[in-house]
Amino acid sequence: MGYGTNEFLYLKGGVVENRPEFYSEATDKRRKNFRVMLSRYLSSPLPDMKVWIHLNGEVYHSVTDEYGYFSSWIDPIKDYEPGWHSVNFQIRKPDSDEIICETEGEFLIVGEQAEFGTISDIDDTILVSHATQLFKKLRLILTKNAKTRLPFEGVANFYQQLKANGNPFFYVSSSEWNLYEFLQDFFNVRKIPKGPFLLQEYKSGFRDLIFSGGGSHQHKQDKIKRLMKLFPHLKFILIGDSGQRDTEIYREALVNYPDRILAVYIRKIGKKDKFDQETIQEFKKRKVPLLLLENTQDAIEHARKLGVITYY
Template sequence: MGIGSALSAARSMLRPRTAADVDADRPHWAARAEDVKNRLVGGALRRLHWDLRLQPFHGYGSAHEVRVLAKVLYASPRTAADFHDQPVHDMRTVAVRGWRNFTSQVAPHRTVHILLGDQEFTVRADRSGIVDATLEISLEPGVHQAKLWTVPGNEVTADITVVPPEARVGLVSDIDDTVMVTWLPRPLLAFWNAFVVHQSSRQVVPGMPMLYQRLMREHPHMPVVYLSTGAWNVFPVLKRFLYRNGYPDGPLLLTDWGPTHTGFFRSGPEHKTRSLERLAAAYPDIRWILVGDDGQHDPSLYAAFAERHPDLVEEVLIRQLTEPEQLLAHGTLRPLAVSRRGGDGPLALAAPDGHALLAALQRHGKMSR
């Protein structure tokens, strides 16, 4: 650092902090209100002798680094330590209605221990009770199990998919209206689907499981990542839906619906953009097949990612919503435009379901018949 730069930095440090500086550092009022609520409710639950429970999520990584995801929650003393650690085919412990997944109370800033392989790590949950830890560790390709606990006796296990180094193609898939019919982002229907509808009544988009299975056969080492703006609260329901309908297993990258440092709600497009960039950094040798729908921001987000990383996008596949879905989504019957790049750019295809997308890939020579 030069003398001039050093003097400027010193003056900046010595300058009295203004009201604007303080306001810029303060979290949004909604986040502050949520923090107060969490302290009051958490204190009351502790006085009632409620315990901490961990809800593990499916993580991912490479041979030298993995991402572990989980959530710290309060639970009554009668709640089994492994309540959130059930296999996807076990229907006994899953809430029947979606709203039950939103009634739990998070436990912010708790210390969480992680045992992965023969190494133990100590991390800390954030203000929303979310554990999102990147750990440096050498693991063989395949699915590993990380053991997580806050205190001895409440251990759970989280799946960690380590992608093999020979993988050259990966799949990133949206969930809502791409693999599952939900008619988001209509506020009333979104509420109905998330909080009321019985999980077994959610409808699969025709042909999409078959399309993904065919892609898996075409690319045997292909990692599959499900990227959605849905809340972590519905992770068990989404995981079970994917399993019941024959979709390939893989990590789910969801988000927290609560307030943030800067606003009342988290930005869905920012979450997806940030997640795509993390995947690009984690797997620089993988070209991604990006699958979404034209009911939200997927076409523009995927196009922007392809502009930034033209060498990391294999294809963009967009499921076109039906006319009723378009009308409910946008108030118009006009579907969103999907750009189709020519030359050496990634191929972008749009079709109403998985059957038609598969046929389009075959016509373009991207899939065997």
């Protein structure tokens, strides 16, 4: 899912081989779930593949990098209404018009009517993941699927309220692109608002599966900066958890964009039950609410008082 405005549109995708289609059911056995998840990390990215991008009668081209990704910044030739629109991607045989692979993508146009945007983490913010507990995390990853994994209670309700009036959602996560369609399926099943996923680079191999979601989180900071620059008229609510570095990342966003942050909600995970004094003072100085929350209902009540949602 791409995103942008009628001035700048960002599209991204990946080209891989040996990657079967995944259709999960709530009744799937653990063995199937394990096999499907493993296959997500054993398929091979294809570099130097030319991609045809068909958009509103125009054709654009991109080429995959060494990790099998392509991305393009496009200046649309027509204005789109705010909301979701389709785009066609094709791969053709070299020096031929024969299509060997074709798929439909989507992109979100954010309009001027949006009151604010929401940037949310996924693991242990929306999706129960136990990201800081290796064995619990592996048990969930390897034995369950998008139909049987659970969100935190109340998340769908809270996010649907934040989404009212066309307010956009962006999911900036350290999950890898390998999990893209798993996340799409999970969000659809749990009725969590649709939004572009801004994930960590594609990984390959069983070791990368074991340590999924780890590594540097610098990419989160980079992607938040991209969103801030692309949508200069928008202020944002930031939502994360205390299990990794979300507070630190959101504090940097506050420093870089002091007038663009409405509130920061951090879900309490594990033993991390307080913020350091330097962080607290930074948010106080900027007069931006920073809350460490036990449950989603507390976030709903605060957002209602803040005036960003109007009902329960």
